Amino acid sequence: MNSVLITSDIRAALTEVLAAIPHDRLFILTDDTTSRLCLPLLANMPAVAAAAHIEIGSTDAHKTLDTLADVWTWLGEGGATRHSLLVNLGGGMVTDLGGFAASTFKRGMAYVNIPTTLLSMVDASVGGKTGINFRGLKNEIGVFSLPHTVLIHTPFLRTLDAANICSGYAEMLKHGLLSDAAHLESLLAFDLQRLCHAVAHPSPEHEAAAAALLQTLAEQVGTSVRVKEQVVEEDPRELGIRKALNLGHTAGHAFESYSRRQGRPLLHGYAVAYGLICELYLSCVRTGFPTSLMRSVVTFIRENYGSYDITCDDYEALYELMTHDKKNTSGCVNFTLLGGVRDIRIDQLADRDAIFDMLDFYREGC
Ligand SMILES: NC(=O)c1ccc[n+]([C@@H]2O[C@H](COP(=O)([O-])OP(=O)(O)OC[C@H]3O[C@@H](n4cnc5c(N)ncnc54)[C@H](O)[C@@H]3O)[C@@H](O)[C@H]2O)c1
Numbered sequence: 098m099n100s101v102l103i104t105s106d107i108r109a110a111l112t113e114v115l116a117a118i119p120h121d122r123l124f125i126l127t128d129d130t131t132s133r134l135c136l137p138l139l140a141n142m143p144a145v146a147a148a149a150h151i152e153i154g155s156t157d158a159h160k161t162l163d164t165l166a167d168v169w170t171w172l173g174e175g176g177a178t179r180h181s182l183l184v185n186l187g188g189g190m191v192t193d194l195g196g197f198a199a200s201t202f203k204r205g206m207a208y209v210n211i212p213t214t215l216l217s218m219v220d221a222s223v224g225g226k227t228g229i230n231f232r233g234l235k236n237e238i239g240v241f242s243l244p245h246t247v248l249i250h251t252p253f254l255r256t257l258d259a260a261n262i263c264s265g266y267a268e269m270l271k272h273g274l275l276s277d278a279a280h281l282e283s284l285l286a287f288d289l290q291r292l293c294h295a296v297a298h299p300s301p302e303h304e305a306a307a308a309a310l311l312q313t314l315a316e317q318v319g320t321s322v323r324v325k326e327q328v329v330e331e332d333p334r335e336l337g338i339r340k341a342l343n344l345g346h347t348a349g350h351a352f353e354s355y356s357r358r359q360g361r362p363l364l365h366g367y368a369v370a371y372g373l374i375c376e377l378y379l380s381c382v383r384t385g386f387p388t389s390l391m392r393s394v395v396t397f398i399r400e401n402y403g404s405y406d407i408t409c410d411d412y413e414a415l416y417e418l419m420t421h422d423k424k425n426t427s428g429c430v431n432f433t434l435l436g437g438v439r440d441i442r443i444d445q446l447a448d449r450d451a452i453f454d455m456l457d458f459y460r461e462g463c
């Protein structure tokens with residue numbers, strides 16, 4: 098079984114999943130934030146009473162070989178075998194690193210993901226890409242290895258900060274664009290700023306609004322994660338249609354790397370949101386994506402994500418970052434574009450002039 102389950106009762110769901118997976122020893126991996134904010138939701142559960150807890154530092158700075166070696170060491174010292182089970186409780190950093198640790202320890206033990214950020218619920222915890230950063234390169238070392246089960250419990254989002262909620266929501270916008278117009282419309286109609294405000298300022302006064310918005314978000318998370326699941330099911334090794342998931346990411350990764358280089362780092366989803374502006378514009382020009390819909394998405398992104406300011410002096414560096422890993426001999430860049438919602442066009446090449454025009458639009462056209 099490889100399944101994604103959405104639950105409103107994480108304790109019951111986890112108890113059931115653990116009973117269904119034969120294992121000799123149980124380990125729970127968290128980072129120092131999810132230990133504090135998420136692990137207490139599993140406290141005093143008989144099914145996890147005997148579990149050994151492994152904690153690592155939070156954020157991508159710890160998605161390293163050293164941390165991986167620590168996890169392997171703790172597994173070894175805790176008596177883990179190939180028949181043991183690892184539960185990863187955290188964001189994409191924990192599910193990526195924990196999934197890789199489990200998949201390589203003693204040639205692979207089973208693991209379960211319990212994603213606790215919006216980005217990991219709709220994206221990182223699903224699809225079997227695991228790994229670590231290495232020598233400054235993101236996700237340089239890793240394997241494809243599916244979790245036994247992914248358990249999504251949206252109430253974990255109550256403690257997530259506004260920026261990480263917006264970051265995950267950008268991947269949901271991408272899934273909306275790849276799937277169907279009605280889902281996209283509901284995403285664009287959602288009051289993301291109000292949710293962020295309600296979550297950032299928990300109070301009895303905001304509680305009803307927060308609960309209602311989180312309920313709507315939970316439904317959207319369910320639809321969104323199915324989009325990723327379906328694409329991955331069709332093409333688990335990214336040989337073809339899984340490239341659809343790169344929408345917004347060619348330009349997005351360039352913004353992400355450039356922002357780090359400039360010392361004003363963007364969260365991944367913010368970079369993807371700006372990448373979507375660029376690539377939807379390119380889709381209008383190249384593949385006939387409807388301009389009015391592009392404008393609606395761009396307006397939503399501008400309102401909720403602000404902007405990452407660039408000038409024409411930044412174009413060359415951004416272009417070079419885009420060509421970095423996706424270059425063909427003529428210096429063109431390979432994009433995933435859309436002819437409309439769900440009308441996916443992979444392997445679309447754009448040259449330097451087209452990319453500069455796209456950046457003009459990003460800078461001025463919206
Ligand atoms: N495997 C994939 O297909 C895939 C896809 C996308 C991203 N990723 C990876 O995912 C990672 C990014 O994931 P992320 O955005 O979840 O980042 P993250 O795991 O670093 O989490 C972001 C921050 O939120 C904290 N946090 C987690 N859950 C929380 C909660 N419920 N309440 C409060 N704080 C909480 C974390 O401790 C961390 O400080 C990157 O390493 C990226 O490479 C992987």
Ligand SMILES: [Zn+2]
Nearest residue numbers: 268346365369
């Ligand atoms: Zn992404």
